[in-house]
Amino acid sequence: MSSITIQPKKLKGTIAVPTSKSLAHREIIAASLAPGQSIISNVSMSDDITATIEGMKALGALIKEEDGKLYITGALTNGLSNAHIDCHESGSTLRFLIPISLIHDNYVHFTGQGKLGSRPLDVYYKIFDSQKVVYLYRENALDLYLMGHLKPGRFEVPGDVSSQFITGLLFALPRLEGDSDIIVTSPLESSGYIDLTLDVLKEYGIQIEQTEEGYHVPGHQVYQAQKSSVEGDFSQAAFYLVADVLGNDITITNLNMETHQGDKAIVEILERMGGKLIQTEEGYKMTADQLVATDVDASNCPDVIPVLSLAMALAEGTSHITNARRLRIKECDRLHAICEELKAMNVDVTEHEDAITIVGRKDLTGVRLSSYNDHRMAMMEAIAATVTKEPVSIDNRECVSKSYPEFFNDYVKLGGEVE
Structure with a gap:
């Protein structure tokens, strides 16, 4: 499997996420x-x-x-x-x-x-x-x-x-x-x-x-x-919504805000952290002046936790993710993987048996990261590249095919620089 290097650059544009x-x-x-x-x-x-x-x-x-x-x-x-x-x-x-x-x-x-x-x-x-x-x-x-x-x-x-x-x-x-x-x-x-x-x-x-x-x-x-x-997938939209509150400008065209998808919780969580959902003629996007820490129960939305942890890493204060034990039996031990990769970007993070504590900071360090052959880890790390000062390298780029085969192509269409 091949690795990928992403230059630190903001994303901007309109995207239709994969359907649920x-x-x-x-x-x-x-x-x-x-x-x-x-x-x-x-x-x-x-x-x-x-x-x-x-x-x-x-x-x-x-x-x-x-x-x-x-x-x-x-x-x-x-x-x-x-x-x-x-x-x-x-x-x-x-x-x-x-x-x-x-x-x-x-x-x-x-x-x-x-x-x-x-x-x-x-x-x-x-x-x-x-x-x-x-x-x-x-x-x-x-x-x-x-x-x-x-x-x-x-x-x-x-x-x-x-x-x-x-x-x-x-x-x-x-x-x-x-x-x-x-x-x-x-x-x-x-x-x-x-x-x-x-x-x-x-x-x-x-x-x-x-x-x-x-x-x-x-x-x-x-x-x-x-x-x-089939309607748009909120677990995939979560990557772009988090990107938005981190200073990117991405509009998602195919979201149903009346959905029963549990991962729609990402919207309410980001709003608690200081994000604002905006409806445009083309779709939905989010903005934020300053993110603040929050506490999240992972039991009802485990799939958005990897990218949500990235938002927490750049929020003011200390965030807590609880009831996260099921993250250990995903495509990888996601609870451990999240902690290790945030640490690699110089985030103060503590791994507990079924929880994560994240102390927010103002910036992240670009570095070589591991996807753990997990699609959601790889996509979180790609979004991290939009806020680091140095390039981010990610191994096993092909793992995104599990849920979002066109992710890196869409990333480039939004202005990302991928090698």
Whole structure:
């Protein structure tokens, strides 16, 4: 993998961010479960989205990309023998498709790369034990074999490990031959992602009832094919919004401020820090005269924490990021990576078990940084180059393809100098 050197220079211009990866995963899955043809517009292709498309194809869906649209014919009516699903490095693909693959009696092999094998799946293993689904796996590698099918009933799921387990079950359980209940056994984190799932399920005709304990899911439901469009991704917009409050001038054209995307929280957090959201004829941008420190609970917006930490590094005062333990099981140990790379830029930062303390300063030092082969770390470091006095070098530039393959091309279009 190649490195990249970015000259210290401000960015200016107008940009359409990639459309929401979180929504695209969900739209593709729902369409693949619906008899008939669905058409999904504005899907930004990335490694993770490709993994979900290929996974649903492996389970029987017919998916064709043409003229920027996905044409999907759902065909998940019977169990398939020897289905192989390569999740690459996509945690969403893995955790969403595991229960979907077991709607009918099936034999499935899940594989993946990178850190995906270290992401916990114990929530599902406990369900499999209670339902006598056979599973075999290797420690510290994604090499998982499943045999059997899910049966309707009571599913106990912690809310503070990952909302992806709940989403996977919400997609699968309506297709079972009976009613089910999802019991959330601990406080629900990342609830915005569940809201996105419920929005998409409702769009495709699936009824879910929220209860005091979690969710009641009637069985025997049929997904209804739809025509839909995917909105801009706030987790990607976060990089440009932070760039704005650091003195750049970037307008984002395709954001829906009424969205249920949890990462929209970046707007409110930056406003607390002194930022101001401005709507123009072309879209939205932010400005700030002086950033001030703030405290942030990372549990509901973990994906914006890398770039938010950059804003905190240049804010007046001491900021605290709490409930950040899940950052340790992303594409890298993001909690550790954030601290190490901020330290490399001469920021006073303290790493805790599930928290980060950042003491703001007036400037940053350009230096050779590590992306940790993590797309969000690489993009944060590129934004840092707009405020350093010296160039910033970043290794493994290709890692951005996981979510935003055109990031560095867009960076150059906005005036960045990349070598």
